[in-house]
Amino acid sequence: MGAGRGHGEDEVLTGSELKRRAKAGVFVVSTRGLVILLLGFAGNVVVARLLEPRDLGVVAVGMSFVLFAGLVSDGGLGAGLIRREQPPSGEELGALSALQLGLTLAMTALAAAVAVPLGRVAWVTAVMVASMPFVALQFPGRILLERALLYRRLVVVEMSQVLCYQAWAIGTVAAGFGVWGLATATVVRALVGAVVMGCVCPDGLVRPRPRLRLIRPLVGFGLRFQAVNATWLLRDQLLNVCVAAVGGVAQLGLWALAKRLMEVPYLILQSLWRVSFPTMSRLVSDRDRSTRLVQQAVEITSVGMGFVLTALAGSAPGLVPGLFGPQWRDAAAAVPGACLGLAVGGSVSVAAQGYLYALGDARTVLRAGLLQAVTWFAVTVPLLVPLGVASVGLGWCAAGVVEALVIGRATTRSIPVRLARPLIAPVLAGVGAAAVGWAVSARGGGTLWSGLAGGGCSAALFAVAMTVADRHLVRRTCAFAASSVRAALSHRAAEEG
Structure with a gap:
């Protein structure tokens, strides 16, 4: 897409349509949060009965690194595109995708390299960090859907991720894979999210193209x-x-x-x-x-x-x-x-x-x-x-x-x-x-x-x-x-x- 041309999800909204989407978003996002909370609680109960406390501690360490990687790779740049009056161009979304994909791939490689001498905990962390490149692929679609207040589509993505994560985690842990089931479930969740995002928001599928000049105005x-x-x-x-x-x-x-x-x-x-x-x-x-x-x-x-x-x-x-x-x-x-x-x-x-x-x-x-x-x-x-x-x-x-x-x-x-x-x-x-x-x-x-x-x-x-x-x-x-x-x-x- 050329610079300045809008996306299908980013049309100009009338006052009444904006109000309707905002009200719908409040209910949809609230309900989504409650359902995810309940599913997570039920999944934790099942998994906790199959694993030892040490295993859950190992996963907690890995999740801390995933949260850190998410903070660094996002950099708040997507928020800069959400708040802007004019819709983001395909070139801007491609530049953002290239930056985030590059950062998450570098973090994945670093985590794998560090894991070689450090052993099991580090390897579990490296597997979980490997989910971040798939998360990065979702960002352009998320930006477009957030701007358009199309939260039903975002909830479809998020619920798909949660359901697949719980199914994979419980199934693999029950099959005897232990902590590796939870670690790989993190990757499955991110991969499913990227695939479903491509289905619900095709305009978010952009080719990553490094162009720092397009990103620079968003950095501050x-x-x-x-x-x-x-x-x-x-x-x-x-x-x-x-x-x-x-x-x-x-x-x-x-x-x-x-x-x-x-x-x-x-x-x-x-x-x-x-x-x-x-x-x-x-x-x-x-x-x-x-x-x-x-x-x-x-x-x-x-x-x-x-x-x-x-x-x-x-x-x-x-x-x-x-x-x-x-x-x-x-x-x-x-x-x-x-x-x-x-x-x-x-x-x-x-x-x-x-x-x-x-x-x-x-x-x-x-x-x-x-x-x-x-x-x-x-x-x-x-x-x-x-x-x-x-x-x-x-x-x-x-x-x-x-x-x-x-x-x-x-x-x-x-x-x-x-x-x-x-x-x-x-x-x-x-x-x-x-x-x-x-x-x-x-x-x-x-x-x-x-x-x-x-x-x-x-x-x-x-x-x-x-x-x-x-x-x-x-x-x-x-x-x-x-x-x-x-x-x-x-x-x-x-x-x-």
Whole structure:
């Protein structure tokens, strides 16, 4: 394709079509995340019964290197093409593909060379890293589909990968191949993804052609964008180290379980983050529409996530021991602070982070991520000994407030939005409702049933309080959720998928 000529998936979208695709994307990506989480959990249960803990540790080492290789090879360059107003040309996609393919092939060769003298763990890592060139082949198609908000097609790719990975991993491990079954399953997953991507997005099949002059304009934004992801990854790893070093391995185990509980609300926010970036990139030149969308996003997210997070916090004293056993009871102490931090920071970042990225202001998001990490450590580490795992939740709460302040301030300098006021009623209602639910759950004996009662009580009280405070906003939130489902299940969406 010639420079400047668009792709079939990257047509100009009308306002109504953009809104429909964005709403459908929220439901599709959220559902996809939940299904993948459940499939992964079921697969892990089966594989864990067939392997030794040491085997899973070897795979964890390999996966760490795969994540690092992904960060380096991506470089955030794809994000630069997603945020741009004009569609990427075939030459640009080919240049990007050549760069990423070259980097991943070099990493694969290096991993194989290092594995020769180091033995089994290094060889398993080398096999897993060998999946990265196939991942690189998917990037052009992913860029085009993300720009067009065609998330049904992306979900087809991702679900195909997960199903093939689980089938290969379970089958080969059961056949006696042990850890090599998991390692080769990583390669199979990437290969299947590349093949399916070629089917659902033929325009993404481009010939890799090294042309650095086409990539150079994307490097600045791309590096800052990827630095944000690297900061989050490093923050999580260092936090685990600090919790283990200061509080002990038992506290780390409690935090790991509490963090797993937070994955469900985090999945919902991830779907909103993912959809907001390409959506705002389409609207950033229209200041009035961008302002309305950011304002609506923070209002609806604060209420919608308030239901989920309030119910989770109120149910924790019974839900945790009821599901996982009484030995995990103390993990519930981290949940309320984590929920509050996610409610504040998540609501603002969903509304504003995509807008800042669309402006090309990855520097502010990076600064927010760094300050968030520093705040989390500054609050958590001194309180670990006296408060235990609850300190990690308090650290998350403080970090969420800092993130909201930094991102919110940068956004309000660009467009006239109110990001703090919409949080007041949901936060106050959520804290009060969660406190009542916590008491119900704890006094009910800390069982699964008392946890469900506490969570239900919290959600009901939150709904009543928010209806009294702003019933129109509650209606708009429910209407948005319903329209997201309708948009995702519509005949038009089925044709696009």
